[in-house]
Amino acid sequence: MTTPTCSAADRLNSRLAWLLSRGSGASCWLIAIGMVLRMFGASARSGADGLVSTGIVLLIALPTLRVATMGVCFLFRREFDFALIAALVLAILVASTLLGVAAG
Amino acid sequence: MSSGIFIVPILTLIAGVDVRVAIGASIVSVIACSCGSAASFLKERLTNVRLAIVLETATTLGAASGVLLSGVVSVPVLYAVFAMVLLVSAWQMLMRRGNATAHPHGGPTDGWVRRLDSVYPDRAIGSDVAYRIERLPAGLALMYGAGLLSALLGIGSGVLKIPAMDTALRLPIKVSSATSNFMIGVTAAASAGAYFIRGAIVPAIAGPVALGSVVGALLGARLLVFIAPNKLRLVFVVALLVLAIQMVFAAVGVRRVLGA
Numbered sequence: 001m002t003t004p005t006c007s008a009a010d011r012l013n014s015r016l017a018w019l020l021s022r023g024s025g026a027s028c029w030l031i032a033i034g035m036v037l038r039m040f041g042a043s044a045r046s047g048a049d050g051l052v053s054t055g056i057v058l059l060i061a062l063p064t065l066r067v068a069t070m071g072v073c074f075l076f077r078r079e080f081d082f083a084l085i086a087a088l089v090l091a092i093l094v095a096s097t098l099l100g101v102a103a104g
Numbered sequence: 105m106s107s108g109i110f111i112v113p114i115l116t117l118i119a120g121v122d123v124r125v126a127i128g129a130s131i132v133s134v135i136a137c138s139c140g141s142a143a144s145f146l147k148e149r150l151t152n153v154r155l156a157i158v159l160e161t162a163t164t165l166g167a168a169s170g171v172l173l174s175g176v177v178s179v180p181v182l183y184a185v186f187a188m189v190l191l192v193s194a195w196q197m198l199m200r201r202g203n204a205t206a207h208p209h210g211g212p213t214d215g216w217v218r219r220l221d222s223v224y225p226d227r228a229i230g231s232d233v234a235y236r237i238e239r240l241p242a243g244l245a246l247m248y249g250a251g252l253l254s255a256l257l258g259i260g261s262g263v264l265k266i267p268a269m270d271t272a273l274r275l276p277i278k279v280s281s282a283t284s285n286f287m288i289g290v291t292a293a294a295s296a297g298a299y300f301i302r303g304a305i306v307p308a309i310a311g312p313v314a315l316g317s318v319v320g321a322l323l324g325a326r327l328l329v330f331i332a333p334n335k336l337r338l339v340f341v342v343a344l345l346v347l348a349i350q351m352v353f354a355a356v357g358v359r360r361v362l363g364a
Contacts, residue, residue: 009153013153020143020146021143027136028140031312031315034311049308056311059139059314060132060297062135063293064290082158089157093164093290096297096298100171100299101302
């Protein structure tokens with residue numbers, strides 16, 4: 001059975017785990033701070049909504065960033081077939097968003 | 105399993121939120137669940153990232169098709185199809201309960217598809233388990249369908265992806281769960297951008313939902329490692345049956361069950 005070398009696979013897993021945990025953590029903090037600020041009344045509300053929106057945008061962007069990271073990692077590991085597949089997924093994601101907006 | 109299928113009925117039936125806003129929040133919740141728990145699965149080496157990126161070509165393509173088809177296919181027909189798929193999946197998973205970790209190997213012994221094979225550590229049995237990917241074309245076809253229904257129904261479709269991986273690709277249930285969880289975020293992201301630009305993602309509703317989803321996903325990811333495969337499979341079968349009943353109600357016109 002052919003399996004990828006453990007060290008290379010583990011490095012990729014570590015990078016993706018770092019990206020997703022830090023990204024979702026940062027997003028959660030932004031959303032949580034925004035929600036707390038909302039409780040302090042109308043004066044803080046616009047800034048609070050901005051923080052929550054930023055957190056949500058970061059969360060929505062994370063899967064796309066993850067696919068891009070995978071593509072770059074595969075490229076550096078000279079696994080061009082998987083890098084190409086990651087690029088294809090990225091292209092479909094962009095196309096799907098554009099289609100959704102156009103169909104809106 | 106993603107939280108999307110539970111969020112929409114909770115928000116619409118209990119909180120009285122508009123269904124489009126509920127679906128927007130549900131999509132954010134799906135991404136939050138996926139990203140929040142993926143790190144834990146990756147560290148435990150349960151996720152097959154190579155297989156995930158290959159299958160994501162089919163799920164995102166399905167989601168893009170779903171975006172195009174939304175509004176053309178009638179919703180009751182979709183619910184009926186979904187209910188049928190869930191029932192068949194539950195039956196298949198139940199039939200394979202005694203074969204949780206030892207999958208019979210078939211298909212080609214070499215070639216490109218063998219690069220997707222891997223191993224995972226199973227703490228329940230205390231050793232590493234090697235597995236091979238089988239029937240990749242069937243898996244891709246099922247993933248396309250999962251992506252299509254995901255975009256049309258506004259869910260992560262983990263309930264479809266896990267049985268598809270379990271029965272078509274013959275993956276161990278823990279690898280199926282982890283890899284599906286890793287993938288649902290990308291499937292949801294295919295429509296999330298459009299929902300956000302359209303204004304269907306309201307920060308005041310989606311924010312708390314996302315926060316709760318991440319916390320729940322982190323707890324679930326830690327529990328998965330310690331649960332025996334057969335028990336996990338049984339939990340999925342029960343969840344699939346409950347969701348199938350909901351879908352049947354929705355298909356025959358009891359729409360409020362799903363908040364649609």
